[in-house]
Amino acid sequence: xxxxxxxxxxxxxxxxxGPILSVSAAAESLVRxxxxxxxxxxxxxxxxxxxxxxxxxVDVHGVEVWYFRRKDLIQQYLPFVPYLSKSIGFLYCxxxxxxxxxxxxxxxxxxxxxxxxxxxxxxxxAAFRFNKPLLYHQRGVLTPQNLQFRSLxxxxxLEAIEKPLLRRAATLIALTATEQESYRRLGLRNPCRIIPxxxxxxxxxxxxxxxxxxxxxASARVILFMGRLHPTKECxxxxxxxxxxxxxxxxxxxxxxxxxxxxxxxEYREIVRRHGAEDQVLFPGMVTGELKTNLLARADLFxxxxxxxxxxxxxxxxxxxxxxxxxxxxxHFPEVEAAGAGKIVPxxxxxxxxxxxxxxxxGQRLRHMGEAGLCLxxxxxxxxxxxxxxxxxxxxxxxxxxxxxxxxxxxxxLCTRNRCD
Numbered sequence: 001x002x003x004x005x006x007x008x009x010x011x012x013x014x015x016x017x018g019p020i021l022s023v024s025a026a027a028e029s030l031v032r033x034x035x036x037x038x039x040x041x042x043x044x045x046x047x048x049x050x051x052x053x054x055x056x057x058v059d060v061h062g063v064e065v066w067y068f069r070r071k072d073l074i075q076q077y078l079p080f081v082p083y084l085s086k087s088i089g090f091l092y093c094x095x096x097x098x099x100x101x102x103x104x105x106x107x108x109x110x111x112x113x114x115x116x117x118x119x120x121x122x123x124x125x126a127a128f129r130f131n132k133p134l135l136y137h138q139r140g141v142l143t144p145q146n147l148q149f150r151s152l153x154x155x156x157x158l159e160a161i162e163k164p165l166l167r168r169a170a171t172l173i174a175l176t177a178t179e180q181e182s183y184r185r186l187g188l189r190n191p192c193r194i195i196p197x198x199x200x201x202x203x204x205x206x207x208x209x210x211x212x213x214x215x216x217x218a219s220a221r222v223i224l225f226m227g228r229l230h231p232t233k234e235c236x237x238x239x240x241x242x243x244x245x246x247x248x249x250x251x252x253x254x255x256x257x258x259x260x261x262x263x264x265x266x267e268y269r270e271i272v273r274r275h276g277a278e279d280q281v282l283f284p285g286m287v288t289g290e291l292k293t294n295l296l297a298r299a300d301l302f303x304x305x306x307x308x309x310x311x312x313x314x315x316x317x318x319x320x321x322x323x324x325x326x327x328x329x330x331x332h333f334p335e336v337e338a339a340g341a342g343k344i345v346p347x348x349x350x351x352x353x354x355x356x357x358x359x360x361x362x363g364q365r366l367r368h369m370g371e372a373g374l375c376l377x378x379x380x381x382x383x384x385x386x387x388x389x390x391x392x393x394x395x396x397x398x399x400x401x402x403x404x405x406x407x408x409x410x411x412x413x414l415c416t417r418n419r420c421d
Contacts, residue, residue: 001035001036001108001109001391001394001395001398002035002036002038002106002107002108002109003030003035003036003037003038003107003108003109003111003394004037004038004039004040004103004104004107004109004110004111004123005023005026005027005037005038005039005040005041005111005113006039006040006041006110006111006112006113006119006120006123007019007023007039007040007041007112007113007114007119008041008042008044008088008091008113008114008117008119009041009042009044009045009046009088010023010024010039010041010060010065010067011024011060012045012050013041013044013045013046013050014045014286014288015045015046015047015048015228015259015261015286016044016045016046016088017227017228017313018197018227018310018311018312018313018314019113019114019139019310019313021313022197022198022311022313023039023113024060024061024063025198025199025200025383026198026383026386026387026390027039027063028061028062028063029198029383029384029386029387030387030390030391031061031062031063032062033387033391035391036064037063037064038057038063038064038065038066038103038107039060039063039064039065039066040066040068040096040099040100040103040119040123041065041066041067041068041119042067042068042069042070042091042093042119043067043068043069043070044070044088044089044091046088046259046261047261049069049070050067052067053067054067054068054069055067055068055069055095055099066096066099068093068095068096068099068119069093069094069095070089070091070092070093071092071093071094072089072092088117090116090117090118091117091118091119092118093118093119096118096119096122097122097126100122100123100126101126101129104123104126104127104129104130104132105130107132108132108133108394108398109132109133109135109394109397109398110123110124110126110127110132110133110134110135111134111135111137111173111394112124112134112135112136112137113137113139114137114138114139114141115138115141115142115158115162116141116154116157116158116162120165121161121165124136124165124168124169125165128168131401132401133170133171133394133397133398133400133401134165134168134169134170135169135170135171135173135393135394135397136165136166136169136171136172136173137173137175138172138173138174138179138182138183138310139175139310139311140175140179140308140309140310140311141310142158142179142182142183142186143178143179143182143308144182144185145232145307145308145330146232146308149231149232158186163186163187163188166183166186166188166190167188167190169190170190170191170397170400170401171190171191171192171193171393171396171397172188172190172191172192172193173192173193173195173393174192174193174194174195175194175195175196175197175310175311175332176194176196176310176311176332176333177194177332178332179194179310179332180192180194191396191397191400193389193393195386195389195390195393196311196381196386197311197313197316197381197386198316198381198382198383198385198386198387199313199316199317199319199320199377199381199382199383200320200382200383201320201374201377201378201382203320204293204296204297204317204320204321205293205294205297205321206297206321206322206370206374207297208294208297208298209290209294209297210290210294213291213294214255214282214284214291214295216253216255216282216298217251217253219251220251220252220253221249221250221251221252221253221300221301221360222252222253222255222295222298222299222300222301223242223252223253223254223255223299223300223301223302223303223356223360224254224255224257224295224296224299224301224302224303224318224323225238225254225255225256225257225258225302225303225304226255226257226258226287226292226295226296226302226314226317226318227258227304227306227312227314228258228259228261229256229258229259229260229261229262229264229265229268230261230262230264231262231264232306232307232308233304233305233306233307234305234306234307234328234347235256235264235268235305236264236267236268236271237305237347237348237349237352238254238256238303238305238352239254239256239268239271239272239281240271240349241349241350241351241352241353241356242254242277242280242281242353242356243271243272243274243275243277243281244275244349244353245353245354245356245357246275246277246280248357249356249357249360252280252360253280253281253282254280254281254282255282255284255295255299256268256281256282256283257283257284257285257286257287257292257295258285258286258287259285259286260285265283268281268283269283293321296317296318296320296321296323297321297322297323299318299321299323300323300324300360300366301323301324301325301326301356301359301360301366302314302315302318302323302324302325302326303325303326303327303352303356304325304326304327304328304331305326305327305328305347305352306327306328306330306331306347307328307330307347308330308332309330309331309332309333311332311333312331312333315327315331315333315336316377316381318373319336319341319373319374319376319377319381320373320374320377321374322370322371322373322374323370323373324341324342324343324359324366324369324370324373325341325342325343325369325373326342326343326345326352326355326356326359327342327343327344328344328345328346328347329344329346329347330347331344335376335380336373336376339372339373339375339376340368340369340372341369341370341372341373341376342369342373343355343358343359
């Protein structure tokens with residue numbers, strides 16, 4: 001099968017967050033299963049540009065990746081307007097449209113991975129033009145909670161541009177039941193499949209290896225937040241909860257790791273300063289490689305009090321590291337409690353503080369939770385299992401697109417196919 005992925009960023013654009021891990025892992029898993037995957041993406045790494053060959057194919061672990069140069073249209077045509085954006089933006093790539101016209105006729109299916117961006121718009125139009133089934137992934141962006149963030153701009157674009165694409169998609173992909181419901185709230189009745197993100201559990205360790213690089217005492221209990229520092233992640237409430245509970249927790253450290261996408265570190269440090277907890281809250285920035293793997297294994301508890309998540313890769317990484325988790329209902333992952341791998345509490349400071357004390361007071365309970373989490377990801381969320389589900393959806397969408405050709409008297413469809421051939 002020949003599959004075209006169209007996504008806002010691709011590794012090594014790790015500042016963008018979890019989708020970079022999940023999309024690249026899915027693509028590589030599909031290649032291992034004998035399929036041909038091409039990725040059309042941008043050179044965006046949030047507020048940076050990747051140092052990669054642009055507008056040409058690059059082999060990235062067996063996947064053919066095209067990194068197209070992005071252009072900021074506002075800065076190009078209105079250079080006197082201050083650059084105030086704190087998002088990846090529209091990601092206009094001048095060379096992408098022409099290359100899609102050459103590549104899309106050769107593929108079996110087109111799979112886009114994010115709303116509200118130029119690559120999704122132009123790839124969807126190419127899929128429709130060449131009669132290729134379009135698979136549409138929203139990755140949490142269309143949930144009511146996320147649509148409230150910069151709501152006016154999103155609502156206008158949604159009605160004018162995005163919904164017409166969505167209505168013509170062969171299959172809508174949801175990471176969770178909440179995402180599936182968000183499609184239905186928009187009035188969409190297309191076929192929809194729930195397929196979560198996956199993980200390679202064998203790439204994570206359950207014990208820290210090597211020297212400790214964050215100067216954390218061996219006897220201290222570690223609470224870890226790992227992810228983009230974004231207002232919807234509600235990390236400020238976790239910091240407040242930790243500062244309130246720290247005297248009940250004994251020797252403990254909160255590590256807040258991730259790129260500061262919205263300039264929130266100053267606010268977070270001020271919260272810590274007011275509580276006099278500067279020596280107990282660490283801000284190492286974005287962590288990668290051995291430091292990241294060690295932190296996940298070293299943590300006694302992983303916390304994600306997010307207001308709304310698509311399907312957190314950091315959460316899967318924590319579970320694969322046998323680290324128990326404390327999450328919010330907005331993470332949309334009830335399987336955590338059902339498996340005994342963690343606890344779900346409301347995103348309120350008092351609830352978070354009480355949960356921290358409750359969980360960290362029982363080491364044996366934490367160990368059992370960690371073992372349950374590792375078992376959960378090994379049996380349910382391995383990429384081998386998840387990509388089999390993707391392939392099933394691709395095959396169904398391709399068959400559905402071809403089905404009209406088998407109906408007697410459908411000459412208009414046959415003519416369309418002949419023109420594409």
